[in-house]
Amino acid sequence: MKQNLIVENITKTFKLSKKQQKLKHTHKKTITACDGISFTAHQGEIYGLLGPNGAGKTTALRIISTLIKPDSGYVEVGGSDIFNESKEVRRKIAFLTSELKLEDHFTPNYLFTYFAKLHNLDEKLINQRKEALFRRFGINPFKEVKVSDLSTGMKQKTSIAISLVHDPEFIIFDEPTNGLDVLTAKNVTDYLLELKNQGKTIILSTHILSVVEKLCDRVGIIINGKMLVNDTLKNISHSDNYIDLETLFFDLIEEHKGVE
Ligand SMILES: Nc1ncnc2c1ncn2[C@@H]1O[C@H](COP(=O)(O)OP(=O)(O)OP(=O)(O)O)[C@@H](O)[C@H]1O
Ligand SMILES: [Mg+2]
Numbered sequence: 001m002k003q004n005l006i007v008e009n010i011t012k013t014f015k016l017s018k019k020q021q022k023l024k025h026t027h028k029k030t031i032t033a034c035d036g037i038s039f040t041a042h043q044g045e046i047y048g049l050l051g052p053n054g055a056g057k058t059t060a061l062r063i064i065s066t067l068i069k070p071d072s073g074y075v076e077v078g079g080s081d082i083f084n085e086s087k088e089v090r091r092k093i094a095f096l097t098s099e100l101k102l103e104d105h106f107t108p109n110y111l112f113t114y115f116a117k118l119h120n121l122d123e124k125l126i127n128q129r130k131e132a133l134f135r136r137f138g139i140n141p142f143k144e145v146k147v148s149d150l151s152t153g154m155k156q157k158t159s160i161a162i163s164l165v166h167d168p169e170f171i172i173f174d175e176p177t178n179g180l181d182v183l184t185a186k187n188v189t190d191y192l193l194e195l196k197n198q199g200k201t202i203i204l205s206t207h208i209l210s211v212v213e214k215l216c217d218r219v220g221i222i223i224n225g226k227m228l229v230n231d232t233l234k235n236i237s238h239s240d241n242y243i244d245l246e247t248l249f250f251d252l253i254e255e256h257k258g259v260e
Contacts (some may be wrong), residue, residue, distance in 0.1 A: 001078075001079060002042070002043045002090070003169050003170070003199075003200075003201050004040055004042050004043055004078070004201065005041040005047075005064065005074075005075075005076070005077050005078065005170055005201050005203065006040050006075065006076045007037060007038055007039050007040070007060070007064060007073070007074075007075050008038050008039075008074040008075070009036050009038050009072070009073040009074070010034050010036070010037050010060065010063055010072070010073030010074070010075065011032065011033070011034055011035055011036055011037075011070060011071050011072050011073055012031050012033050012034040012056075012059055012063060012068070012070050012071055013071055014033055015029065015030055015201075016028065016029055016030060016031055016032050021170045025202060026083070028144040031059065031231075032225050033056045033059035033170050033225055034056045034059050034060050034063065034070065034073075034225050035056070035106070035224070035225035035226045036073075036226065036227075037056070037060050037220075037222065037225070037226070037227045038073075038227060038230070039218075039220045039227060039230045041170075041201050041202070041203050041218070042201065042217070042218070043169075043199060043200075043201045044194050044196060044197075044199045044200070045089070045196065045201070045202070045217035045218060046192060046193075046202040046203075046204055046214065046216045046217055046218075047201075047202065047203045047204070047210040047216065047217070047218045047219075047220065048204050048205075048206065048211075048218070048219045048220070048233075049061070049203060049204065049205040049206075049220050049222065050179040050205075050206070050207075050209070050212060050219060050220065050221045050222070050225065050245075050249060051205075051221060051222035051223055051252060052103065055222040055223055055224065055225070056094040056204070056222050056225040057174070057205045057222055058097060058099070058174055060222070061095070061097065061172055061174050061203065061205060062097070063075060063082070063173075063232055064077070064082070064093075064203070065089075065090075065093055065095040066089050066090055066174060067095075069082075069083070069188045077089045077092055077093060077170055078169060078170065078201070081094065085250075089159065090199070091119075091166070091168070092168055092170050093168050093169075093170040093171070093172055094163040094164050094166075094168045094170070094171045094172065094173070095163060095172045095174075096159055096160060096163045096172070096173045096174060096176055097174035097175075098175065098178055100159070101125050102147045102158060102159060102162075103147060103183055103217055104146065104148040105136075105145065105146060105147070105148070106136075106147060107143060107144050107145060107146055107147070108134075108137075108139050108142065108143045108145075108147070108150075108158040108161070108162075109130075109141055109143040109144055110142075111147070111158065112124055112126075112130050112133075112134075112161060112162055112165060113130070115162050116129065116130070116165045116166070116167050117166075119165060119166040121165070121166065123229065126165075129164075129165060129167065129176030130161075132143075133161040133164060133165075134161060136159075136161075136185070136187070136191060136224065137157040137160060137161050137188075137191075138157065138184070138187075139154075139157055139158060139161055139244060142154055152179035153179050153180045153181060153184060156176070156178060156179050156180055157180070157184060158249050160173075160176060160188060168200075169200055170200065170201045170202075170203075171192070171195055171202040171203070172199055172202075172203045173202070173203070173204050173223055174205045174207055175193070175206055175207065176188050176192075176204070176206075177189065177206070177211070178206065181231050183251065187236050189211060189214070189215055192204065192215060193255040206215065209245045209249060212233070212245060213233070213244075213245055216233055217232060218230070218231065218232050218233065219231065219233050219236060219245075221248075221249065221252060223252060223253060224249070224256060227254070229248070236248070237238055245247065
C-alpha cells in the first residue's frame, strides 16, 4: 500500500480572547484557521505548503500530527486515521515546528537518547542513529552543551535530529530552515531530498519560494484558511499566464486582500 497522507476538508475555528481580539484589531469572537483544507501528500514526494503569516499552515500541520483535533474533516496517515489511531499516527511521523521547545537544562546528547527511549529503540540502534544524525547535522561539537547555551540554529539542528530519531515514514516539517545559516539550511533541504528518494512522504511548510521550486513535487497555497492552489508544481508551472511561483503567490495574496 502506498504510504500517502490524505487530508480531507479539515476545518478548525479558534475562540479569540479579548487580548487576541485586540492584537488582531478585530471584534470577531472566533477565527477560522483552517476552512475546508484538502490535499494529499504522496509517498516519495515532497508536498510544499505556502501561505502568508496566519494563513493556517501550522494549524493544519498540528491537526495532521494529532496535537489538536479538527472541528470537522478527516486525516489519514498511511492508512491510520488521526481520530481512532492517533498513537499509530504519532509513531509514523516526524513533526517539527518552532512551537515545540527543547528543555533548557539538558544536552542534545541526553535529549536524543531520551526521545529514542520513548520510542522503545534499543541501545545499539540509538547509538547508530545518533551517530548518523549528529554527524549529518554537525551536532557533535555541541552535543554536551546545555540547550540554554545553544544558538537558535544549534537548537534547530538538534530538534531536526530528534524529530527523526525513530526513522519515521512521514516527515512533517514546519519551516525547518528557520534560523539556520545557508550552509546548514542546504544540509537540511538536501537531507529532505534523500528522505524523499528513500520513499518517505514529506510535507514542508516554508516561506522560501525558491526552496519550493527546487524541492517540491506538489504545492498547496493557503490564504485565510482556504487552500487556493493544490497541484503538482509541473501542472502549476504549465498553466496559462504562469510566470513564476512568486508572481502567482503575490497575485493570489492581492486577489484575497480583505476577503475572509
Ligand atoms: N490556539 C489558538 N487560539 C487562537 N487563535 C489561534 C490559535 N492558533 C492559531 N490561531 C490563529 O489561527 C490563524 C492561523 O494560524 P497558523 O499558526 O496556523 O498560521 P501559519 O500559516 O502557520 O502562519 P505563520 O506563517 O506565521 O507561521 C492565525 O490567525 C492565528 O492567530
Ligand atoms: Mg506557522
